[in-house]
Amino acid sequence: MDKFLNDMEREKPIRFTNQQLRIATDNYSNLLGSGGFGTVYKGIFSNGTMVAVKVLRGTSDKKIEEQFMAEVGTIGRIHHFNLVRLYGFCFEKNLIAMVYEYMGNGSLDRYLFHEKKTLGYEKLHEIAVGTARGIAYLHEECQHRIIHYDIKPGNILLDRNFNPKVADFGLAKLCNRDNTHITMTGGRGTPGYAAPELWLPFPITHKCDVYSFGMLLFEIIGRRRNLDTKVAESKDWFPMWVWKRFETGELWELMIVCEIEEKTKEIAERMVKIALWCVQYRPELRPMMSAVVKMLEGSVEIPEPDNPFPHFMGGTTIAHPVAESQTYNTTSISSGSSVMVSNSSIVCATPVMRKYEIELASSIV
Numbered sequence: 469m470d471k472f473l474n475d476m477e478r479e480k481p482i483r484f485t486n487q488q489l490r491i492a493t494d495n496y497s498n499l500l501g502s503g504g505f506g507t508v509y510k511g512i513f514s515n516g517t518m519v520a521v522k523v524l525r526g527t528s529d530k531k532i533e534e535q536f537m538a539e540v541g542t543i544g545r546i547h548h549f550n551l552v553r554l555y556g557f558c559f560e561k562n563l564i565a566m567v568y569e570y571m572g573n574g575s576l577d578r579y580l581f582h583e584k585k586t587l588g589y590e591k592l593h594e595i596a597v598g599t600a601r602g603i604a605y606l607h608e609e610c611q612h613r614i615i616h617y618d619i620k621p622g623n624i625l626l627d628r629n630f631n632p633k634v635a636d637f638g639l640a641k642l643c644n645r646d647n648t649h650i651t652m653t654g655g656r657g658t659p660g661y662a663a664p665e666l667w668l669p670f671p672i673t674h675k676c677d678v679y680s681f682g683m684l685l686f687e688i689i690g691r692r693r694n695l696d697t698k699v700a701e702s703k704d705w706f707p708m709w710v711w712k713r714f715e716t717g718e719l720w721e722l723m724i725v726c727e728i729e730e731k732t733k734e735i736a737e738r739m740v741k742i743a744l745w746c747v748q749y750r751p752e753l754r755p756m757m758s759a760v761v762k763m764l765e766g767s768v769e770i771p772e773p774d775n776p777f778p779h780f781m782g783g784t785t786i787a788h789p790v791a792e793s794q795t796y797n798t799t800s801i802s803s804g805s806s807v808m809v810s811n812s813s814i815v816c817a818t819p820v821m822r823k824y825e826i827e828l829a830s831s832i833v
């Protein structure tokens with residue numbers, strides 16, 4: 469127990485065994501949800517620490533072990549107030565799982581789409597600022613830039629005080645879509661949030677996260693899904709509806725439709741402008757996330773955004789820009805045939821684990 473607590477304090481990623489996680493999750497009896505990478509269960513360790521165990525699809529392979537450790541070693545050392553903490557992982561014959569800190573209030577989608585009245589507009593604005601800070605840290609302050617690829621309300625988790633924490637960063641790199649071992653359903657990102665360059669054969673940069681953040685911001689402004697077939701057709705794609713109101717100087721209509729109070733109108737207007745900047749078709753026109761933070765905080769002037777959707781409005785065809793020099797290469801963590809991890813490699817620290825300073829969690833159960 470002492471060793472475990474020490475490791476958590478020293479903030480080293482911990483390697484758990486299948487059995488330890490089975491006990492902590494009470495045999496995976498408390499389901500929190502599931503998504504593109506796997507299924508998430510609630511768990512509690514004997515020292516009272518609550519965790520969310522994300523069981524990834526796929527089988528372990530000795531050949532991907534080192535790459536896995538390297539990635540987990542990196543993700544597990546990234547700490548920021550607006551990022552969900554990764555405590556550790558399990559990499560065994562029958563189980564590949566990530567162990568995260570547990571977020572008592574679940575994900576933001578619940579409060580945007582189901583319990584709309586729980587969080588007021590000011591709190592939602594704070595959540596937008598915190599989320600932007602978390603992404604800015606991944607993009608601009610980590611030693612190696614981390615592109616999230618899947619920013620959306622389901623990946624913004626809320627702690628007991630409703631502070632936002634970005635979840636699942638680094639997973640896109642671990643779960644390569646071409647990978648036969650840990651498989652993702654579909655391609656990268658989630659439809660509706662994924663930037664155009666993710667589904668077109670063009671260079672991809674961190675600006676794809678800025679686009680997704682913009683789409684998230686529209687959903688925060690409207691407290692509705694951007695694409696909602698239940699509303700009148702003219703309003704069914706909210707970002708376009710907002711742009712048309714903005715362009716014609718009729719944002720007052722948005723304030724009425726979205727029930728935005730007088731005192732928060734200025735915040736709402738600011739968020740509209742920022743969202744329109746973030747979803748610009750050309751990646752280089754989208755701002756850096758640190759600039760988004762400043763704009764959201766209100767410490768800088770926000771220039772008037774251009775039409776982000778001319779390609780949808782029957783206007784001129786846009787040649788896709790050659791994006792900025794930095795492109796992202798996914799590192800494949802799979803190759804060759806499956807070699808199962810033997811039991812003996814689970815109970816003792818391997819040289820690979822020592823290399824990435826990964827600790828065993830043998831003393832917690």
Ligand SMILES: Nc1ncnc2c1ncn2[C@@H]1O[C@H](COP(=O)(O)OP(=O)(O)OP(=O)(O)O)[C@@H](O)[C@H]1O
Nearest residue numbers: 500501502503504505508520568569570571575622
């Ligand atoms: N650390 C956590 N604490 C509490 N609940 C969590 C935690 N991580 C995930 N969840 C819950 O589990 C649900 C499923 O998470 P999961 O990441 O598998 O799917 P997703 O976020 O909807 O999609 P994606 O696979 O694209 O990330 C989340 O919506 C959230 O409610």
Ligand SMILES: [Mg+2]
Nearest residue numbers: 503622623636
């Ligand atoms: Mg998620």
